[in-house]
Amino acid sequence: MILLDQVSVRYRRSEPLVLRNVDLTVGEGELAVVAGPTGTGKSTLLGCVAGLVPHFTGGVVHGRVVVGGRDTRTHRPGDLADLIGYVGQDPAAGFVTDTVEDEVAYGLECLGTAQPVMRRRVEDALDLLSLAALRSRRLRGLSGGERQRVAIAAVLATGSRVLVLDEPTSALDPGGAEDVLAAVHRLVHDLGVTVLMTEHRLERALQFADQLVLVEDGRVLAGEPSLLMEVSAVRPPVVELARLAGWSPPPVTVRDARRRADRLRHDLAAAPPSSPREPAPGPPPAPGRVRIRGLTVRRGRRQVLHDADLDIPAGVVVALMGRNGAGKSTLLSASAGLVAREGGVVDVDGADPADLPAQQAIRLVGLVPDDPRLLLRASSVADECVGADDDTGVTPGATRRMLARIAPGLAGAHRVNHHPDDLSEGERLTLAMAVILTAGPSLLLLDEPTRGLDYAAKSRLSAMLRSFAASGLAVVVATHDVEFVADVADRVVTMAGGRIVAEGPAADVLLSSYVHTPQVAKVLRPHRWLTVGAVASAMKGEG
Incomplete structure (x- = not known):
């Protein structure tokens, strides 16, 4: 469904390449999570797939990007609107109406969707993202997380076969993030929608991924999530804990980690939980209360x-x-x-x-x-x-x-x-x-x-x-x-x-809390450990 063949991107001649000779394939009905350090080209990769790079952002693209059989060199973003739904990091920047319901319906109106079909798709999208109670609210009065859900609902309503999501849960609370990711998971498994999404909080998304796409310094490495986590520069706490405990390949879900944590829990039972504070040097600010x-x-x-x-x-x-x-x-x-x-x-x-x-x-x-x-x-x-x-x-x-x-x-x-x-x-x-x-x-x-x-x-x-x-x-x-x-x-x-x-x-x-519990605490319950750093300090002390 998504094919990148030797793709390189440069925005300005005087600057280094943002992406370098990228080869990537994402099959129909797959969920691919794009990860990597900040500023390494993840958003550019998504922009290429959505046709925004270079048609909207400028720059020069070498190589070939094909989505659903359409080459983005010859198909501008408007030509891909019925195929690809894109939600950027700032969803409010793409809003064109005043209320939630009108925004969800806007894309369907642009595609000339019949009124009965439009009504059904709008209702489905509102229900899927838990927005029905907000249908009449003005967009400017919504919280950041609510705006993010509206933007996702708007692209889902158009019936896109490919979703490109740039940090879709970044503004959402844990419960809202789970709702969004569960909805995306259903689209992938039940409807065969192909999803390419970036996510810095891998602890939220990695368990849903069919494929992990690592981007670092413009280069891409793709494969099975648990295997790539062994070489990735960005790792969620559950993987950091696995590396500390010597589990290989590392588990990517809390459930799998708990199954392997009996020995670790036993070893930590006698150690008092701690959260070491080792502040970095900095200028002393004025005291305040x-x-x-x-x-x-x-x-x-x-x-x-x-x-x-x-x-x-x-x-x-x-x-x-x-x-x-x-x-x-x-x-x-x-x-x-x-x-x-x-x-x-x-x-x-x-x-x-x-x-x-x-x-x-x-x-x-x-x-x-x-x-x-x-x-x-x-x-x-x-x-x-x-x-x-x-x-x-x-x-x-x-x-x-x-x-x-x-x-x-x-x-x-x-x-x-x-x-x-x-x-x-x-x-x-x-x-x-x-x-x-x-x-x-x-x-x-x-x-x-x-x-x-x-x-x-x-x-x-x-x-x-x-x-x-x-x-x-x-x-x-x-x-x-x-x-x-x-x-x-x-x-x-x-x-x-x-x-x-x-x-x-x-x-x-x-x-x-059932909602605000960190991954390490979930793995090591009933013991009171919050972070990998605290566990590492205890293990070092015992050693």
């Missing part, structure tokens, strides 16, 4: 945040979790003074950010939103860094040095001249993060900071946040990334329906 009392926010007739009370001590990383639409982003925005409150107070170092001028507020509270483009306004990465230095009054070059810590490749000489719009979602996020962190705020708020980041980048981010916390910074991270929370968080706060419903030490909250 946050007190939130009775914080209430209303949007129109809906009260989206109900009397939130929260204490965030300096030196602590707090993870804010909950399903999409639970109120996490609203709590962050209200804490930063960026949305109108119906009631409540926020005290950060004795001041309320809502009462301060913007230039003072950013030194008190720094918020990295889930859409990083809201913070980026320059025409290149280098200019963005210079502008951030000027805005915050820091030493020239400070923002670029911060960027080098988060994403070393992006701060390199051959990338800093790129326009932010030409970066991947994860790269834009890291650039926005560097801009905010350079100001040295007392309270750091991050909304879904791991979207688009590979495991190595998340590990660097985790170490950086722990270093800031160790120096006295108060950190709050709203995220669906359970594995990241297990690694970085001291405390976890769970929200539902705009209310805080649980709060406590990270291990207590994560291990008591």
